[in-house]
Amino acid sequence: MTLAAQSSQQRFKLLRQALLLATPPAVTDVGCPETTTERTLTRRGVLWLGQTCNLRCSFCYFADMVATASHPEHSFMSLEKAKAICRTLVDFYGNTALDLQGGEPTIYPGILELVAFCRDIGLAPTLITNGLLLDDQELCLRYRDAGVNDFLVSVQGLGEVHDRLVGVTGAHRRQMTALRNLRELAIPFRFNCVMSGPALSQLPDIALLARETGARVVNFITFNPFADQGRNGRRTSDNVPSYSEVKPLLQSALEILETAGIEVNVRYFPFCMVEERYRHHVYNFQQLSYDHCEWDFASWGWTGLKPQRTRDGQPSPPVALNASPGLTRAKEIFKKLAEARLLKPLLYSGYRIVSRVLASSCANPAELYRRVAKIHADIHCEYRYGEACQTCNLMTICDGFHGDYAEIFGMDEAEPVHSAGRVDDPTYYISRQAKVL
Known part of the structure; x- marks a missing residue:
């Protein structure tokens, strides 16, 4: 058997194992989400509850903060402070949706009460999560009853690749069980996937996983050195793939998801590094504000300030x-x-x-x-x-x-693009994309 055939066989085996874990034999129909091609400014906010996590992802934006208990942003803030920030997001910034993240928000002590509070004040709550604790179906049911809008699950690879990237053996298996639970309970979910070197060959399989499990959206995120990522030699040519290496595998994944009618977004990737027919999926900084699942620059600028990211002290004025x-x-x-x-x-x-x-x-x-x-x-x-x-x-x-x-x-x-004349409208490509409401 050739090396290529062995590699293909191994990929098929990993995907089959993941699907057996993630897809129940009979599922509740979660329905087809409504979509739109209208591009308006997002009204979604974000809240960092504290950089405390149950994983140690090698590419984490906040790896140093997560690893350092004494860091002022490491510990979780109080529930009262989190609620006060959420109230400001509604009353001052007019946000209508919110991404709750940590670290890992599912280990935040008051998370269910906070989810219910957000729902009550008009902030549709999303949890950005690694999904480990969602392997408990009873807990998933409690989230549904509290009013969670959806989960954005960080799927960083399949099998051992995922476990190695997140630093915990068995994390992939627990995450697949979590997807099964969400599907059975008709709780919507989306995928985030960082396009790191070790996971690159698995991008098409992650797309297939999304198709078979019912993920509503898949976000492929370029491995960029935001926050802590660029420190301590964390980014090298060994774990950061070149754009040229990413291109064929990414486009294969895009084709799978397009054919399945699943929204897919590519974050922070040069337009010229994908073919013309895939550019409506590319969201750089100028396009982010037109994605309703991305963060509003106005409120993001405020919640990103230190008083809104630390355990101690009161929120600063908006x-x-x-x-x-x-x-x-x-x-x-x-x-x-x-x-x-x-x-x-x-x-x-x-x-x-x-x-x-x-x-x-x-x-x-x-x-x-x-x-x-x-x-x-x-x-x-x-x-x-x-x-x-x-x-x-x-x-x-x-x-x-x-x-x-x-x-x-x-x-x-x-590769300079010379077709269609000079383009100055940041929505030129993304206005062709059908996005989930």
């Missing part, structure tokens, strides 16, 4: 997006660097962007959100445009290549 203290502080820093003649071109560009955001009104919120998206990409994440990008017709709606990625692989993979 601020409007164009009056964010973080933006004001950024402008002050850029100004001082300019006066000291230490400003690099990238920082100068950021200073101009921040200045324009602070000077703008909310008369055109879409434009304001777009400017904030550029701050996230250009300043916080240091995305870059390569030489080939300069002639690409999609440059103004694409983030380009993450700076950290460019350091590892360079930017020679960029």
Whole structure:
């Protein structure tokens, strides 16, 4: 038997085992979700309850915080503080949905009461979870009774690959049991999957798993160094695949999900790295605000501040997006660097962007959100445009290549798009996608 045949046989075996664990012989029909092609700004918020977790994922955004009990963001906040933040998300920011996450929100002591509270005040609650505790069907039933809207389950691979990536033996098996429970109880769920090197060959199989278990949405997330990911040599060419390596396997997964009528999104991936017919699935920072399952930049900017992410202290006063203290502080820093003649071109560009955001009104919120998206990409994440990008017709709606990625692989993979004229509308591709309401 050839090596390729052995590999294919092993993949089939892993998928078959996963499906036996995850798919009950008779299931309750969860129905087909409604979809829309209308693109409006998201009204979903996010709340970090504390970076306490029962896994140790190698690519976790908050790996250092999770591992360090003394870190101010490690411990869970009180239920009263969490409720106060949720109330602000409704009353000040007008949010109508909320992602609850930790660390791991299912181990938060007051999670069921918090879910019920969110539902009562008009915040449809989602839990972003690894699913380990959901292997208990009675607990799943309690979530359903409390009013959970859905679960966003982090499926990072199949079998031993998943277990190795999350640092716990048996995690995959428990997660598959959790999917079975959710399906039997007609509780909607979606998948998140980080496209790390070890899981890359399994992307099509994760798509098949989503199809067979009834996942409503699948999000493939580029392995980018947000928060703690870039520290301590955590990202190398051994675990970060190149865009060219990702492309064929990702497109195979996209084809499977498209054919099955399942919404699929690709986060933080250059448009040119997928074929034209798949670009309506790509969401970079400028597109995120038009995905109702992504976070509203206004409230995200507030809940991302330290007082809203720590156990101790009270929440800080809410601020409007164009009056964010973080933006004001950024402008002050850029100004001082300019006066000291230490400003690099990238920082100068950021200073101009921040200045324009602070000077703008909310008369055109879409434009304001777009400017904030550029701050996230250009300043916080240091995305870059390569030489080939300069002639690409999609440059103004694409983030380009993450700076950290460019350091590892360079930017020679960029393939400028010259069709259809210059594109300036960030919804140009995603407006063709049918998204779950």
